[in-house]
Amino acid sequence: MDAMDCKQTRDLLSEYEDGALDAAAAAALAAHLGGCVECAGCAGSLRAVREVLRSLPPDPAPPELLPGILAAIEAEGRDARADGAPGGADAARPFFSRFRIPLEAAAAVLLFASVYWYRRVEPPMTRPPSSMSAATEEIAGARAGRSPSPAPRPVRKTAKEEAPAAAIARKARTWTAADLPSAPALRASTDSERIMPVVPSPGPTADPAAAGAPAFGERRSAEAEGGADSRPSPVFAAPPSRLLRPLPYGRDIVVDVKRESREGAEERIAGAALRLGGIVERIERGPSGAAPDTAGTVRVILPESAAARFLEEMDRIGTIPTEGKPAATDLPAGPRPGTVAYAVRIRAR
Amino acid sequence: MERPGVKGRPVDLLVEGFRKGTPGAFEAIVRAHQDRVYSFCARMLSDREDAFDAAQEVFLSAWRNLAEFRGEAALSTWLLRIAANRCLNRIRRRKSLSEREAPWPEPFGEADEGLIFQPAGGEADHPDRLAETCEMGEILTKALSRLDPGSRWMVLLSDVEGFSYEEIAALAEVPVGTVKSRLHRARMAMRRLLSPVA
Structure with missing residues (x-):
């Protein structure tokens, strides 16, 4: 591969550091780095950043994370059991939960219609006339x-x-x-x-x-x-x-x-x-x-x-x-x- | 019969235990991975409370879907995939600009490259040495939070978690070339952000 200029080198530095370049490109890039102080410095600092990132230790999870997860799983498990349980007090829940959204929607429509109707009705035109x-x-x-x-x-x-x-x-x-x-x-x-x-x-x-x-x-x-x-x-x-x-x-x-x-x-x-x-x-x-x-x-x-x-x-x-x-x-x-x-x-x- | 991808890794034995209904198996899985998942979420979201919620969602999702986990990748990889998706969803949901981190501007202008670039100093100024003295972890987290979210998670998966280009491309559903270019730009941005230290 032909010799690389600085721009080509910097564009490929990341892949070079990852070892993702083919042999010819890697050799050309290495040759450029050998002769260019600025690009070599850039490659060095990029490598350093990657090393630091790689060595970044994980933050310890808060101690309440595990109990929270287990509690959520327990609650979900209870719900699943309730959904699958035949008979008993919980048996009615799936039925109503199935119709909950349509019922709520119908109630909302009814409310809207009644308000609309109320607002459209004019007060009576002919009032009882007095003598x-x-x-x-x-x-x-x-x-x-x-x-x-x-x-x-x-x-x-x-x-x-x-x-x-x-x-x-x-x-x-x-x-x-x-x-x-x-x-x-x-x-x-x-x-x-x-x-x-x-x-x-x-x-x-x-x-x-x-x-x-x-x-x-x-x-x-x-x-x-x-x-x-x-x-x-x-x-x-x-x-x-x-x-x-x-x-x-x-x-x-x-x-x-x-x-x-x-x-x-x-x-x-x-x-x-x-x-x-x-x-x-x-x-x-x-x-x-x-x-x-x-x-x-x-x-x-x-x-x-x-x-x-x-x-x-x-x-x-x-x-x-x-x-x-x-x-x-x-x-x-x-x-x-x-x-x-x-x-x-x-x-x- | 041994499933693919469960060659002697203790965590995969835990998955097997979970599948067989062994009591405490899932708790052990959470204990084994919670730090990694939580820290990934915290670095992605730059918000500990959000990260806590996201990590909880990740493990809940894992609990629901672990039966379908085929073991083609390590469990940690699978969990981090879920975490990445959850975090990206959360970032998308943040509506107001004030909630979003200021996106890192296009990192390179070739014109100012020379001005910002600082050649690596001596051994004492090397970033990994400074990490010990200048709480580099915190500095890195701050620098990461200034990357745009679309690049940040790639840097985290690639440089912190060790995912390959192909794995990230599959997860992001973008071509490998896109992953390479985004990673490169993000790394160079990180280098620029950290150059005053380096």
């Missing part, structure tokens, strides 16, 4: 300065009492209940409303007759009817926080009404919404005892198709100032697709 007498009592109670209970318990009404308002509400609806929410939408996709009623601000009051028996009005009328049952119901969730503030949706419009026709404007607006197949989300009046011509607000949610007709109705009830009138194409989004929402502010002129 006019209950509404009257409620208004009387509100005027007397009784503050509404934060979470009054619902009071069961007779079918006779429920019939008129429910019939109106059913007649007015032209789309399915799932299209509209029965309570203001909440932030952060929380479902706390299911377990803790949303408490309305103490100032505004609701008119259940006009609002198609909204939830809050019903609660207050229930309170008015059953004074003894006005204890706050137990709280099952965290108190309301900023997370429970209603989402901003819809558009504010102003309706100017004459002073003489101010009274009952809320009811007329709510009635128009109901006739067009909408719902009244909330009626906000001034503080109880205030002058009848104070400003009030009616929040309504309507099907998108009824938006234009609703604005026409508002024009009949009062006057929408030109600067505040939404364009025909300007449909303020409601809380669900296909719905629009308006907060109609009544201004007495």
Whole structure:
């Protein structure tokens, strides 16, 4: 074999030291090492490293290794015996262990499905509407300065009492209940409303007759009817926080009404919404005892198709100032697709 | 009838005893090999707790499979094969970079070879002499831990345990040439790591 250069030599040094080179290559490499001090030094230190590694004594195993191994073997042996043992208390183990994973998987699927189903179910759209007498009592109670209970318990009404308002509400609806929410939408996709009623601000009051028996009005009328049952119901969730503030949706419009026709404007607006197949989300009046011509607000949610007709109705009830009138194409989004929402502010002129 | 590979080695008699169900045979096997297996794991994993667990796994695996051990190689070789596989699996399982040892950079650049190379000194500076005075075992373990795991186990099997190229190639399922080149690079890296000592 030809003489080697330094690179070739160093590439083969390891094999040379292992005795893995053929005779010719080994001789050529040895010849190079004889004449090259650097390569010879490299080979010497490589050999020294290998010798040191070879003489490296084994670390003694920790004394607890052997007992640990024997204990693990004993445990495994017990399991193996239990698996093979016919009858006895352990006989049932293999059966259940065989089905353990499928059972756990089925339980997980069931849990997921129930949570999913629970979250999809909307709260009932049509609530038991309160009667006019209950509404009257409620208004009387509100005027007397009784503050509404934060979470009054619902009071069961007779079918006779429920019939008129429910019939109106059913007649007015032209789309399915799932299209509209029965309570203001909440932030952060929380479902706390299911377990803790949303408490309305103490100032505004609701008119259940006009609002198609909204939830809050019903609660207050229930309170008015059953004074003894006005204890706050137990709280099952965290108190309301900023997370429970209603989402901003819809558009504010102003309706100017004459002073003489101010009274009952809320009811007329709510009635128009109901006739067009909408719902009244909330009626906000001034503080109880205030002058009848104070400003009030009616929040309504309507099907998108009824938006234009609703604005026409508002024009009949009062006057929408030109600067505040939404364009025909300007449909303020409601809380669900296909719905629009308006907060109609009544201004007495 | 004598099985292949059991020509008078006492440890193989222990294997025979284990197969025949002799009480205490497996305990004797563990006693005979635990130091070697444990130290291999400790050097591979650079972590004593991990090494402890790995060594335990090795002997448990041996206990389960010893009936299938055909005696073609020594029992120690067979155990070290299991240990190498277990350690490589553990190294692969270490997910975070912080848990991994810093891989040794490509050891040679030819350019800096001359700068790092230090010719062997006199007899007093020879590495095996220094091992006695400078706790060379510890230094070597540290140096080994800086090799990348894929090369480290080859150095351990070849230079510490005396495996042949072919045995390592069979275990690693790579060609013999790959074993040779990896070993060479790892040894040269070790030489560079230890050169301040040497």
